[in-house]
Amino acid sequence: xxxxxxxxxxxxxxxWDLDDLFADDDKWEDAFESTSERIExxxxxEGRATESAETLAELLQLREELSRSVADLYxxxxxxxxxxxxxxxxxxxxxxxxxxxxxxTSAASFIEPEIQAAxxxxxxxxxxxxxxxxxxxxxxxxxxxxxxxxxxxxxxxxLADLGEVIGGAGDVYTMLTNADMxxxxxxxxxxxxxxxxxxxxxxxxxLDRDVRRRVHEAFYDEWGNFRNTVGTAYENxxxxxxxxASARNYDSAxxxxxxxxxxxxxxxxxxxxxxxxxxxxxxxHAELKRDRLGVDELRMWDLYAPLAEGESLEIPYExxxxxxxxxxxxxxxxxxxxxxxxxxxxxxxxxxxxxxxxGAYSSGTYDSQPYILMNYQDDTTSMYTLAHExxxxxxxxxSSDEQPYVYADYEIFIAETASTVNEALLTHHLLxxxxxxxxxxxxxxxxxxxxxxxxxxxxxxxxFEHRAHELVEAGExxxxxxxxxxxGGLKADYYEPAVVDDRIAREWMRIPHFYRAYYxxxxxxxxxxxNAIVDRILEEGEPAAADYRAFLRSGSHGYPLELLETAGVDxxxxxxxxxAIDTYEELVAEFEAL
Numbered sequence: 227x228x229x230x231x232x233x234x235x236x237x238x239x240x241x242w243d244l245d246d247l248f249a250d251d252d253k254w255e256d257a258f259e260s261t262s263e264r265i266e267x268x269x270x271x272e273g274r275a276t277e278s279a280e281t282l283a284e285l286l287q288l289r290e291e292l293s294r295s296v297a298d299l300y301x302x303x304x305x306x307x308x309x310x311x312x313x314x315x316x317x318x319x320x321x322x323x324x325x326x327x328x329x330x331t332s333a334a335s336f337i338e339p340e341i342q343a344a345x346x347x348x349x350x351x352x353x354x355x356x357x358x359x360x361x362x363x364x365x366x367x368x369x370x371x372x373x374x375x376x377x378x379x380x381x382x383x384x385l386a387d388l389g390e391v392i393g394g395a396g397d398v399y400t401m402l403t404n405a406d407m408x409x410x411x412x413x414x415x416x417x418x419x420x421x422x423x424x425x426x427x428x429x430x431x432x433l434d435r436d437v438r439r440r441v442h443e444a445f446y447d448e449w450g451n452f453r454n455t456v457g458t459a460y461e462n463x464x465x466x467x468x469x470x471a472s473a474r475n476y477d478s479a480x481x482x483x484x485x486x487x488x489x490x491x492x493x494x495x496x497x498x499x500x501x502x503x504x505x506x507x508x509x510x511h512a513e514l515k516r517d518r519l520g521v522d523e524l525r526m527w528d529l530y531a532p533l534a535e536g537e538s539l540e541i542p543y544e545x546x547x548x549x550x551x552x553x554x555x556x557x558x559x560x561x562x563x564x565x566x567x568x569x570x571x572x573x574x575x576x577x578x579x580x581x582x583x584x585g586a587y588s589s590g591t592y593d594s595q596p597y598i599l600m601n602y603q604d605d606t607t608s609m610y611t612l613a614h615e616x617x618x619x620x621x622x623x624x625s626s627d628e629q630p631y632v633y634a635d636y637e638i639f640i641a642e643t644a645s646t647v648n649e650a651l652l653t654h655h656l657l658x659x660x661x662x663x664x665x666x667x668x669x670x671x672x673x674x675x676x677x678x679x680x681x682x683x684x685x686x687x688x689x690f691e692h693r694a695h696e697l698v699e700a701g702e703x704x705x706x707x708x709x710x711x712x713x714g715g716l717k718a719d720y721y722e723p724a725v726v727d728d729r730i731a732r733e734w735m736r737i738p739h740f741y742r743a744y745y746x747x748x749x750x751x752x753x754x755x756x757n758a759i760v761d762r763i764l765e766e767g768e769p770a771a772a773d774y775r776a777f778l779r780s781g782s783h784g785y786p787l788e789l790l791e792t793a794g795v796d797x798x799x800x801x802x803x804x805x806a807i808d809t810y811e812e813l814v815a816e817f818e819a820l
Contacts, residue, residue: 396741423584457706588618642752
């Protein structure tokens with residue numbers, strides 16, 4: 227049977243190097259003990275955080291030191307746990323680190339209510355009196371902006387204490403899907419092949435339609451065996467979103483989620499409305515796929531089938547690295563060189579191994595190098611995923627270089643722009659430099675799929691989760707059957723030329739991002755903003771690239787919509803979304819012409 231290797235079978239150069247965090251578990255334990263002891267240093271400041279400019283500056287410095295230590299501890303434990311989700315040693319370390327996060331957050335929860343109680347005039351006076359507070363001006367503005375949604379110090383402490391419990395549904399879902407669920411094997415080319423979360427989409431691209439059907443049916447039948455567990459987990463997650471929003475005096479979970487990054491709810495609605503008004507181009511893509519396959523009915527197991535002829539391209543990891551590094555040349559020599567050096571410094575945990583967390587992400591802390599989890603599958607999709615995650619990592623690198631700790635992190639709303647800029651540049655590079663016509667067709671097909679799955683599919687997800695939250699906010703239950711009905715209806719609207727079956731109505735069960743409320747829409751806004759930025763860079767050259775690099779270096783030193791304006795994008799309008807849809811339509815037309 228085809229199976230994934232053990233981690234011990236993978237060479238060191240294909241594993242991330244966590245020494246930037248801790249050389250070993252003993253060093254982690256030492257840091258955990260010292261950080262735990264230091265948390266109590268916050269206590270004497272409670273009730274007097276804003277008694278003077280000097281006191282406030284000292285307190286913010288202390289909180290930063292603790293936050294940086296806690297971030298290192300949590301990140302190390304989680305990355306180790308993700309290497310093997312069945313390893314109970316690192317499960318335990320992650321649980322302890324999560325508790326430490328909650329403890330530190332709770333201990334510092336008085337700070338923002340006391341800043342708000344002091345008021346704008348007092349804080350401005352303090353900023354002028356103590357230069358150590360000047361870097362915090364935007365932070366103070368953000369804290370004062372949300373005063374009406376901040377509760378008393380006592381309530382804030384309680385909410386902070388409940389932090390790890392509130393996220394419990396997502397933790398249960400992660401352990402169920404990555405550690406406990408085991409998908410069946412299907413026979414492919416005479417050999418039993420185990421379906422995994424990491425290889426499912428690749429198997430759905432298999433040229434044999436019967437293989438795709440059997441994989442689809444086996445995969446979703448297994449999800450059906452856990453529908454009550456997953457349904458309960460998701461309902462509890464949505465209810466937790468609602469309760470937390472209510473505790474902070476928000477009318478809805480969406481209002482709470484979008485107020486954090488200061489994004490108007492109209493941006494969300496404009497995205498959904500603009501995409502759903504332009505579904506005909508998605509239907510054209512589906513019809514093109516049906517014609518290419520030569521079938522009377524396009525079925526759900528055909529949605530990932532390639533338009534390009536022949537087997538998927540085989541792209542070894544080293545070749546993918548070369549392509550991605552070359553692709554970012556328009557962003558400048560320094561950007562390109564920094565990325566290449568990072569890849570040589572073991573930023574990436576490359577290969578799928580037994581019980582490794584599925585999917586891909588970029589992580590790291592202010593004091594460490596970036597860390598990228600991959601489950602590389604030697605195909606075009608994996609190459610694009612590498613480019614995507616490197617976009618996040620380079621964003622973190624440039625932001626950490628330029629910004630103090632308080633602004634080094636950044637909102638997801640702009641994070642997904644940096645990742646998809648790299649995808650777009652990779653496409654342009656490959657189409658311009660590769661002469662092999664078959665390769666070019668596969669690249670064009672891959673980028674079409676990424677547009678479909680990022681702009682349209684994520685918007686569909688956004689509509690689904692908003693409707694699910696609205697049901698709970700209206701006092702209704704969201705049972706698995708109700709969620710199937712809701713999701714299946716949206717799938718039918720979005721993929722009108724295709725036949726929607728009962729199994730695909732369960733697809734909501736396999737989307738881990740639903741456990742981070744109102745997260746997915748930012749993929750769609752991100753690709754829209756990225757498309758506009760890349761168009762400008764390719765048209766104007768270095769001046770536009772310089773604006774983009776300035777945007778990356780800004781971190782969170784400004785609100786997301788304002789920061790995007792520095793890169794030349796206005797996400798309060800429908801224009802970037804419409805432009806992205808136009809680009810998608812041009813790609814569909816190009817393939818239709820082929």
